[in-house]
Amino acid sequence: MKKNKPNPARWGDATKLVRGGLHRSPFGETSEALYLNSGFVYDEPETAEKRFAGEDDGYVYGRYGNPTVTMFEERLALLEGAEACYALASGMASVFGALACQLKAGDHLVSSRALFGSCFQIVTAILPRFGIKTTLVDGKDMKAWKAAITRDTKCVFLETPSNPTLEVIDLAAVCDLAKTAGANVVVDNVFATPVLQRPLTYGADVIVYSGTKHMDGQGRVLGGAIVSTRKFKEDLLKPFLRHTGPSISPFNAWLLLKGLETLKLRVEAQSAAALRIAGVLAGLKGVTRVIYPHLDSHPQAALCRKQMTLGGTMVTFEVEGGKKKAFDLLRHLEIIDISNNLGDVKSLMTHPASTTHRNIGAEARASMGITDGMVRLSVGLEDVDDLIGDLKQAMGRS
Numbered sequence: 001m002k003k004n005k006p007n008p009a010r011w012g013d014a015t016k017l018v019r020g021g022l023h024r025s026p027f028g029e030t031s032e033a034l035y036l037n038s039g040f041v042y043d044e045p046e047t048a049e050k051r052f053a054g055e056d057d058g059y060v061y062g063r064y065g066n067p068t069v070t071m072f073e074e075r076l077a078l079l080e081g082a083e084a085c086y087a088l089a090s091g092m093a094s095v096f097g098a099l100a101c102q103l104k105a106g107d108h109l110v111s112s113r114a115l116f117g118s119c120f121q122i123v124t125a126i127l128p129r130f131g132i133k134t135t136l137v138d139g140k141d142m143k144a145w146k147a148a149i150t151r152d153t154k155c156v157f158l159e160t161p162s163n164p165t166l167e168v169i170d171l172a173a174v175c176d177l178a179k180t181a182g183a184n185v186v187v188d189n190v191f192a193t194p195v196l197q198r199p200l201t202y203g204a205d206v207i208v209y210s211g212t213k214h215m216d217g218q219g220r221v222l223g224g225a226i227v228s229t230r231k232f233k234e235d236l237l238k239p240f241l242r243h244t245g246p247s248i249s250p251f252n253a254w255l256l257l258k259g260l261e262t263l264k265l266r267v268e269a270q271s272a273a274a275l276r277i278a279g280v281l282a283g284l285k286g287v288t289r290v291i292y293p294h295l296d297s298h299p300q301a302a303l304c305r306k307q308m309t310l311g312g313t314m315v316t317f318e319v320e321g322g323k324k325k326a327f328d329l330l331r332h333l334e335i336i337d338i339s340n341n342l343g344d345v346k347s348l349m350t351h352p353a354s355t356t357h358r359n360i361g362a363e364a365r366a367s368m369g370i371t372d373g374m375v376r377l378s379v380g381l382e383d384v385d386d387l388i389g390d391l392k393q394a395m396g397r398s
């Protein structure tokens with residue numbers, strides 16, 4: 001046994017991502033073990049009784065917890081500097097769980113309008129069916145937040161940067177308003193990742209993630225997570241999620257746990273490539289607009305630099321000639337794939353208006369600034385010169 005106990009809270013991010021939450025079995029394996037079991041057994045009936053009474057925090061059943069899932073949860077909580085984390089089957093299970101666990105009929109929710117398609121459905125169609133009143137605001141407009149958040153507001157939900165227009169919301173300012181009103185702030189931090197942006201430091205209460213994106217980062221599994229205080233997890237998340245059952249598979253949690261080990265390395269490399277690509281696109285004929293958080297041309301460039309340590313892995317741009325030209329560009333790509341997924345080591349491009357943001361309708365798209373000539377590029381880990389070459393040749397031919 002090593003004599004000195006480490007203090008993981010003092011580690012740097014890379015160390016936390018590689019070693020945080022590691023619980024070795026008596027076999028002393030190097031890599032985290034995959035506990036692929038649904039049930040647990042007890043030596044004595046009294047042990048089972050104590051666990052069900054909450055007097056012993058051992059495992060009871062896969063829907064309630066699993067050692068591999070716990071390692072993933074502890075690693076992510078450690079990175080965020082949070083007290084607790086609850087892993088779930090997908091990003092959407094996490095978004096829905098984080099909101100539904102705290103809202104009831106008659107409650108008021110305020111949300112930014114520029115949301116991931118399924119988040120928009122939850123806020124505008126699903127929660128209202130259960131009697132929850134929702135108000136949508138332009139996330140960039142602090143006056144709109146101020147007018148919408150009242151003493152009756154129970155919860156605030158926002159995504160920054162937003163998908164696909166990469167709008168950035170002032171986290172500190174919105175959290176201040178919410179705090180004054182006594183409302184919880186839930187932040188979808190998928191685009192920024194925990195490597196580049198820490199909503200808790202600006203006063204957010206809960207962070208939601210799709211592990212499917214950068215955490216896996218290799219297009220293999222679905223997963224999600226909710227980062228919160230211990231009290232939020234014990235009082236609200238556990239009673240709601242344990243009985244509704246959106247549990248993550250231990251195998252998926254294991255892949256996300258291993259994915260976290262290289263998260264910083266990948267996100268930093270992909271962000272550096274994205275910045276270079278954004279710069280090149282800005283000078284390319286036929287490109288009418290490039291949106292990237294760390295370009296000076298971003299409408300909220302100063303806020304982007306304050307909130308995010310790097311600009312992120314996503315670049316959104318507009319081509320002259322609308323949907324036809326956007327489709328021509330996608331058709332002519334040789335390396336970059338046509339895909340609506342993101343955060344992957346493979347570079348992927350999508351046309352939001354006809355895919356991820358198709359169902360919300362033309363009016364909602366217009367209000368979010370999503371045009372027919374807009375494409376969204378998720379920058380991967382290929383040689384950046386190959387990606388630039390591919391974009392140039394595809395633009396030249398379309």
Ligand SMILES: *Cc1c(COP(=O)(O)O)cnc(C)c1O
Nearest residue numbers: 090091092116188190210212223
């Ligand atoms: C993908 C995504 C989600 C949903 O995650 P899933 O794992 O696909 O359920 C939520 N929010 C944002 C911003 C996303 O990009």
